[in-house]
Amino acid sequence: MIDHAWRNGYSDQQIHNLLESGRTYNYYEYDNEIDNYSQDHYQLLTGWQISPSWYLNVTGHYTRGKGYFEQYKADDDFADYGFQAPFINGDTVYSSDFIVRRWLDNHFYGGVFSLQYRKKGLNVTWGGSANQYIGDHFGEVIWAGYAQDLSIRDRYYFSDASKVDAASYLKAEWNLGKWTLFGDVQGRFIDYKTKGIDNDFRVIDVDQQYVFLNPKAGASVRLNSNHSFYASLARGSREPVRSDFVDAAPGVTPSPEYLTDVETGWNWSREKFRIGVNGYFMYYENN
Incomplete structure (x- = not known):
């Protein structure tokens, strides 16, 4: 040890x-190394059956989050927090013990809807969502062994962030006896902005927009009461998140990630048991 x-x-x-x-x-x-974060969630869920074949669902939501984690930092340099080293009794004191709090103060709100049509083996849904996240990330020094000119809750870093995420999709499932065809396509737009510095004083000024198209198609067939097969092809995408920008090398802008997925499978079922064999191939891209 x-x-x-x-x-x-x-x-x-x-x-x-x-x-x-x-x-x-x-x-x-x-003894007070704590994580003190809380959220309040509010939702409004509504649904209507417009006719025997048409259904509409609309949801609104709001989440308020705020909190921090508190840490004791032993013998850190004042420069690590962007503070000038104090001059005490004729000597410059370059380091001290600190207690810091790293805060997250955020709002998240938006809406989701879906309009569904069901009739004679056909199920079609059009839906979408629009959400916005607004958050402040900052750190405070709440105590120092050599406080000198420091004030309680002096901030040593701050950044704000905003993310708009809007999407719309259309999906359908069509039952044709033994065959079932299914597919969907989603369009998605992201606007991500952040400005300020992180706790290591790295500048994280970001203003990025992304547009994605995510399709999926497939089919299944039931050969008899016991055997069925299915196959599908899909492509998905994912935007960089905050940690990707924070951890990126200087001058490097993180890229979106893309995934192409091919799947197939066979199922055999009896009254008391079922056997399934599935296979897939995934091709990952991160340019």
Whole structure:
């Protein structure tokens, strides 16, 4: 254990904690190392049967989230927090112990709808959604061993972010006796913006837009009461998320990810058991 402590740069206090704690060992020694985050969710769900064949569903939602996690930082440099080293009793003090809180303060709201038609083995749905996320990410120093000119809750980083995500889709399933044909296509638009710095002072000014088209098609056939086969082909896409931009090398803009998926399968069922064999091939692209 001593070798482990030396390799990882443990302080004398951390080494004592490692050796004396036994099975109750916890790397974190600060007694208020907490994650204090909460969310309030509000939803309005509505549904109408317009006619024997037509159905409409509309949902609105709002989520309010706010909270932080608190950490004790031993012997960190003032420069790590963007603060000037204080001059105390004739000496410049370059490092101190700190207690910090890293905050997330966000709003998420939007709406979802679907219009469905069902008749004679045909099921068609048109739907969509529009959502916006607005959030602030920031850090505060709530205590320092050498506070000097620092004020409680001085911020050492801040960034705000906004993400608009709008999508619409059309999907259908058509039952033709032994055969069932199915397919859907989704169009999606994302507008992502963030401005400011992260906790390591990396600038994360982002203004990116993405447009995706995600299709899927397939078919299944029931040969008899026991045997059935299916096959499908789909393409999906995913935009970069905040952590991709934060962790990217300087000057590098993260790219979207694309996935092409081919699947096929066979099912054999009896009254008391069922056997299924499935196969798939996935081709992943990240240009």
